[in-house]
Structure formats: C-alpha cells, structure tokens
Amino acid sequence: MDLSSFAQARHRRGLAALWLFGLGLAGTFLLAVGYGAVEIGPGQSIAILAAQTGLDLPWEFTRQQEAVLLAIRLPRAVAGVLVGGALAASGAALQGLFRNPLADPALIGVSNGAALAAVVAIVLGAGIVRLVPALPRDLLLPLAAFGGGLATTFLVYRIASRDGRTDVATMLLAGVAMNAMAGAGIGFMVFLSDDQQLRDLNYWLLGSLGGITWDRLVLVAPLMLIGILSLPFFARPLNAMLLGESEAVHLGFSVERSKRAIVVLAALATGTSVAITGVIGFVGLVVPHLVRLTAGPDHRLLLPISILFGASLVLIADLFARTLVLPAELPIGIVTACVGGPFFLWLLLRRRGPGGW
Amino acid sequence: MLRADDIQVRYGSAEVLRGPSLSVAPGEVVAVLGPNGAGKSTLLAVLAGTLRPHRGEAALDGRALADWSPRALALRRAVLPQSSELAFGFPVLEVVLLGRSPHAGATTRAADLAIAEACLAEAEVTHLAGRLYTTLSGGERQRVQLARVLAQIDFPKLDFPDAGQGGEARYLLLDEPTSSLDLAHQHATLRTARRAAERGIGVLAILHDLNLAAMYADRLVVLSRGELAAEGTPAEVLTEALVREAFDLPVHVTRHPTRGCPQISPI
Numbered sequence: 018m019d020l021s022s023f024a025q026a027r028h029r030r031g032l033a034a035l036w037l038f039g040l041g042l043a044g045t046f047l048l049a050v051g052y053g054a055v056e057i058g059p060g061q062s063i064a065i066l067a068a069q070t071g072l073d074l075p076w077e078f079t080r081q082q083e084a085v086l087l088a089i090r091l092p093r094a095v096a097g098v099l100v101g102g103a104l105a106a107s108g109a110a111l112q113g114l115f116r117n118p119l120a121d122p123a124l125i126g127v128s129n130g131a132a133l134a135a136v137v138a139i140v141l142g143a144g145i146v147r148l149v150p151a152l153p154r155d156l157l158l159p160l161a162a163f164g165g166g167l168a169t170t171f172l173v174y175r176i177a178s179r180d181g182r183t184d185v186a187t188m189l190l191a192g193v194a195m196n197a198m199a200g201a202g203i204g205f206m207v208f209l210s211d212d213q214q215l216r217d218l219n220y221w222l223l224g225s226l227g228g229i230t231w232d233r234l235v236l237v238a239p240l241m242l243i244g245i246l247s248l249p250f251f252a253r254p255l256n257a258m259l260l261g262e263s264e265a266v267h268l269g270f271s272v273e274r275s276k277r278a279i280v281v282l283a284a285l286a287t288g289t290s291v292a293i294t295g296v297i298g299f300v301g302l303v304v305p306h307l308v309r310l311t312a313g314p315d316h317r318l319l320l321p322i323s324i325l326f327g328a329s330l331v332l333i334a335d336l337f338a339r340t341l342v343l344p345a346e347l348p349i350g351i352v353t354a355c356v357g358g359p360f361f362l363w364l365l366l367r368r369r370g371p372g373g374w
Numbered sequence: 375m376l377r378a379d380d381i382q383v384r385y386g387s388a389e390v391l392r393g394p395s396l397s398v399a400p401g402e403v404v405a406v407l408g409p410n411g412a413g414k415s416t417l418l419a420v421l422a423g424t425l426r427p428h429r430g431e432a433a434l435d436g437r438a439l440a441d442w443s444p445r446a447l448a449l450r451r452a453v454l455p456q457s458s459e460l461a462f463g464f465p466v467l468e469v470v471l472l473g474r475s476p477h478a479g480a481t482t483r484a485a486d487l488a489i490a491e492a493c494l495a496e497a498e499v500t501h502l503a504g505r506l507y508t509t510l511s512g513g514e515r516q517r518v519q520l521a522r523v524l525a526q527i528d529f530p531k532l533d534f535p536d537a538g539q540g541g542e543a544r545y546l547l548l549d550e551p552t553s554s555l556d557l558a559h560q561h562a563t564l565r566t567a568r569r570a571a572e573r574g575i576g577v578l579a580i581l582h583d584l585n586l587a588a589m590y591a592d593r594l595v596v597l598s599r600g601e602l603a604a605e606g607t608p609a610e611v612l613t614e615a616l617v618r619e620a621f622d623l624p625v626h627v628t629r630h631p632t633r634g635c636p637q638i639s640p641i
Contacts, residue, residue, distance in 0.1 A: 020487055021484070023504055256472060261455065266444060269476035309462060313464075314462035
C-alpha cells in the first residue's frame, strides 16, 4: 500500500467534509431565518443582511421582512449557532478527555449542574444582587451557570479518574448522582419560587431559543465564543490522550495543563449555553459521534466539524420546535431528547459489534 | 546517560522501591528482570519522568528529569506501554504518526510519513497501516505501538554508525514489549531493540522471559522486593543460586547451543 497516497486521500476527505458541513450550516442558517409566519427567501435574507452594510443586492424585500429578520429571527438563529457549536465542541472535547464516547455535557450532569446554579440565580437573584451591588443582574445568570458547570465537570472527572484512566461506569454513575442531586436542588428552588419565577424556570429547564434578544446575546456571546474557538486548539493533546494520559506525557504534552484548560473551556461553553437557552440535551453526544463516522476521530477535524454540525443541528431542532405545534412552541430540549434518547440506546446496542466505537 | 539513583517510592504505606540505582548508557540493551510486584514498572515510570520518587532522583545527561520540559524529554526518550487501548478507531498509520507529535514545527508531513513508513516496516506491521487500531489483536497492537515509539525517537534517521552518541543520545524504555507476542515476534522485537542499540540508542526493557533476556541484553538487572538483587552480564547474573533466590524457583542453567549465553530450565 502506498502510504503517502493513503494519507493524502484521508487529508482530502477531511477537507471535503469540513467544506460540506460548512455549506450545510450556511444553508440551514438561511432556512432557519427564512421559515416562519413571515416567509423570507434565502436571497432576500442575504439582501437584507447586505443592505445593513450598505450593499445593494438584486433581491427585493419588504420593511416587515427586514424587521422580523433583524429583531426576531437573526438573534434566535445566532444563539442557535452559538449554543449548538458550544455544546458540540464541549461534547467532542469531553469525550476525548474521558476517552469515552458517552461523555455528553448533559449526560454526565454538567448541564444540570449549570442549570442548578442558574436556577438558584433566578430565584435568589434579587437577594444576591442586594448583597453584591456591583454585580450586574444580567451577568449573574451566565456566571452562575458557568460556575455550576465547572464545579460539576471537575467533580465528575475526579470521581471517575484513577491512575490516569477514566472508568466509564463510574463516570456515568457519577453523572446519574450529579443529575439526581442537581434535580433535587432544582426541585427545591421550584418549591421556593413564586408564580412568575416558576413560569421562567419551567420553560427554561426544558430548553428554548425563544425570547432571545440582542441585549441578552451580546452579554454571553463573547464567553461562548471563547469556549468554541479555543477548544479546537487542544486537538493535538486530545489526540495523544486517546492513547492514555501517561502516553500523552511521554509524547511531550503538558497533560495536566491541557486537561484543566479543556475542563474550564468546556464548562464555560456549556454553562453559558445553559444560561441563555436552558438545558438542551444530547447535542454534545450525538454530534461528535456522527462526525466521527464520516470524518474519523482525529480531533483536528472532529472539533471544527462538530462545531459546524452542532450549530446546524440545533437550528434544525429549533425549526421543529417552533413549527410542530403551531401556534405554540415546543421547548427545544424535548425535540433533542426525542432524537437523542433513541440514538443513545442505538449506541449501546452497536457497542457489541467489532471495532469498538 | 539515563540514570536513577537511590530511588524510593511508596504507594500509601507499601514501599514499592527501596533505593535501587540503575543506569542506561547509549548503545546498550539493559533488561530488567524480577518477580511480579518487584517494582519494575514503577522504576520504569521513574526513569520515564512520569513518577516523582519520594527519595532519590532520576536524571538524563546529569540534569534531573523534573527540570526537563515534557517536550524536550519526549525528543530524547520514548516509552512503550505494557498495553494501550484506543477509545476511538484511529487508522494504524495515524497512531504511528502520533509518535511524531513532539517534532511538530521542526519537521514536515512528508518527512514524518517517510519515518512512519520505515518504523512500520521495522515493527513488521506495514500491512496493517490502513487498518483501524481497534480491530487489531493484542500482539498486533503491541507491534504498532513499537512502531510509534520508534518514530518518536527518529529511529530511521539514526542509520549511520555513531549517530546519537554523546549529548543527543536517545533512550527507549520498553515495558514488557513481548508480553502479547508470538515466539517469532518476541525475537523480532528484541532484534529491533538490538538494532536500536547499534544506532546509539540506550534501551531498557522489562522482560519476564529470562532466556530471551540472556540472548539479547548486554546487561541484566534483577529487582526483588523493591531492591536491586543482582546486576551484571547474563553469565554473571543467571546462576542457579541467584534465580532460585530471586524468583523462588529451582532451575538448571545450561548454555545456548549456538550463542553460548546461559539458558534457564526450571526443574
């Protein structure tokens, strides 16, 4: 076998996949901003966006279309892209870190840990702000969610790791315990909350991209972008860590430092996602797995493609969430769980076949 | 020179290493022998720089391993693990290319590929290059890992007589490199270790097969209960009294019919 042509073919396939998923995201984005009570064609969407920068394109659009796109559809779609990218990047990075394809931010309790902290912020927020007046109210929620996500990630990781190896069963069971404890805490907060808070909480615990405004997005987007754009830089240590942590050290990587950075960045990405949209499960599990099937497990491709695909998937899920039961809206977490749950079971069954994951 | 001095390691209250000292020079094959639980793998981890001893110090070229950056150390020594599983299905070629990680920035893709190709051939796994690592047998995996560590220390580039001698010598630490291999590949792996030594690489291998060690090692080191029980050439170390004492097994020592090195037969 000719090794260099084999390597080249793989390289080309990887680049093709990157382009394919990139174009896919662009198409999904245009579909997501165009579909709804007010129809906006793909060309019109592009023309509206171009018009904002002073460019005149040959597609005509109405004032109403422009207003709907800019004020409602666009922030929602941008939030979808960010959340999908953040969850998928966290999922892919955590799976590499745990050396395990079942590590999903929601499954191992990270999302719920973030959710608990955020719920505490919603219910007790007024009191906290009174205690620390310097803290802006709008930053409290993302910061709390980030802290909750970080604490849970760290705990699960410490519990499941011994001698540089992470035990699958321990990790998932630790996740079950984390979810149960966070669930109890969330339940207690629901018990404490008044009617208005309850409405906020309920909608938010099942995940929703509804009600996203530019104001809320602008606060959190930079934090999410840090997580999304930094994680791909850890592709090489993550590749080496697939051999084992000591092996990665032997290969010259500062494993402890990379591990800490990855945990913090994944918690940042997941926590801030939870802060603006609530808990959207299974994206971090399903996306990296499907990407691995098409582009292979090399993190240099896996991480960027997962970000693109995760963004597309959340946009599609949101499209279903807001059109399935018109005129009402389904929480998006229900849509992703309906698809992700069976997928998870399929993964467990497939595991019996040869070739591992 | 890669050396460890007066190494003491405890796991909880159990004292695993009680002050053995050991050195590997460029161009020699040292076999570490000893019964299970003697502390062989722990000593290897200390020499690899991944385990800090409680007392004593491991050093490369006179500089403590703790003072080396992980990457600088990775350019000078590679470690073959006892077994290595991969969570995801990487092709064998990519696994071997992972060995080139510490060279990132100082090498080209084409050079890495050429080195990977030569190392695959040396470990006799060229035919597996396109296979997924997760579909290989234990023995095949061990040979792929051997190719990976050879790629890490530039094995194919060192093919002139005294390359790697002096300040830039490389070291290869092998933890039971033959444990999953069939008879022919056990010998092939140790022949590779010998070839590495001929190219100026210092090789340290943990072995369980005393006869294999006698045939390929320049020097044997016997560990027992965390202490150095014996050290020397195969002929000096593999005596009936010493093997009975260290391994708790009565043996008869003969000579290899063609090579003349000692061979052990349990009685």
